[in-house]
Amino acid sequence: MSTTFICLLLALSACTPESSTNTVSTAKSSEQTQTLRIAAAANLSDVLPDIIDDYKADNNGAGQPVEVTYASSGKLYAQIKAGAPYDVFLSANQAFPAKLAADRPVSTSEKSSVLYRPFTYAQGQLALYSVTQSLEGFDPTTINDLLMSSPNRKITIANPKLAPYGASAQAYLQAQNLYDALTEQKRVIKAENIGQAFQYAHTGSVDYGLVAQSQLTAIKATPEQFMTLPPASYPAILQDGIVISDQAGAVDFTDYLRSTAGRQHFVQAGYLTIQ
Template identity: 30%
Template sequence: MLLLVVAAYSQTIYVASASSMRPLMEEVTEVFEKGSGVELKVSYGSSGNLFRQILGGAPYDVFISANEMYPERLLELGRAYHPTLFARGRLVIFTLKPELKGIEGLRSARRIAVANPRHAPYGRAAVEFLKKEGLYEELRTRLVFGSNVAQAFQFVVSGGADVGIVSLSLALTYPEGHYTILPEDRYPPIRHVAVLTERGRKKEVVLKFLEFLKSPEFKSMLEKFGFGAP
């Protein structure tokens, strides 16, 4: 019996995932575990913070980033392997107040939540969107920053901000809210990339997870959770 318990625990994949992926990853975890018999343990945060944790030796097998930059840095350092581009993120304006819907609602909002652009790809995309629309200088003093896009979204849900510029994947989880999908040519592409870490490349089972991210079954989940194909 003891040997069976040890064997079961040896089939665990530890994943560091961008917080924008959480709704999708929760379903991925359920489907992948059921189909493979392998346990997924997922930790969430901003891509930049997870990147720094991995550099510091955090025990993750897979890093799922909301942009290409952090995986590319790990690849350059020889700390990541098998890059897999698997999804495209979408940016929305989200609010609980119907009078503040859309781009015009930003001008009337007192507090606008975005992810911290220093280490969150959705935050950088939000700031670039405001700059392209000529709104950044007008609105910059009203911006409130979440450590990641999930926290920025939570600011709106909790009433800490009137409006948020966040991921479509999170907006879809809150049907009481109102969202406006922003044109993808108005902000930098948000490309979600998965890589294996040094620890992960030593586990054969981790490659099965990367293969799952390329499967038709996974691709059918993307649209449901607000992502585009890569």
């Protein structure tokens, strides 16, 4: 065997490991920079950006783009069922994530995707909000007199069929024996989601809005503009999330969301402490 041929073999052998290492490194880099897509309930638009910023500042979130779509939980659920490529679903109720989990039965195959379970990450609360009528000093038990004092004043709630906050708002008005009367008088304005309900009330398009307390915390609403409703007066707004893909970073992000740091964000933003 010639000296030239031996040198050629040695050169090829030396190049092979380096080529293999570069390929693995490129694949790993691509995985880290793949966008994390989150479908989030509209009420999270005020608090989630801060949580994402802190998550990115942590080593686990370094370098990974995060893209969030805000809408009503029902609309997002329908999109996911239709094949929308989200990685994490943060609902405003427990029902939609539970349905997604039920639709994906556990498989014993090692090659199948991991089945992720729903988890509770926050508990929202309702508030009555107005920029046209002063609410300072009003007691929640006198809301009947407040809403029925003028036949021309309208109130907005999120669509109960699509938005969990709307469902709780409807249940609250029904418990106060107000919903049927207000509906008959065409004084209930149903918004597509809690974000739109807030906008209707915030711009004065309607006199009152049953909105998320977190929205009012975000804008630093003054005492005369809102009245926080007793949590026991409406169905608890327990918000669940679920990881719906095997995308890198999805589990890390939801772990951070449920961490002490993540939950502190929710408490500061006007959510109730999860028991």
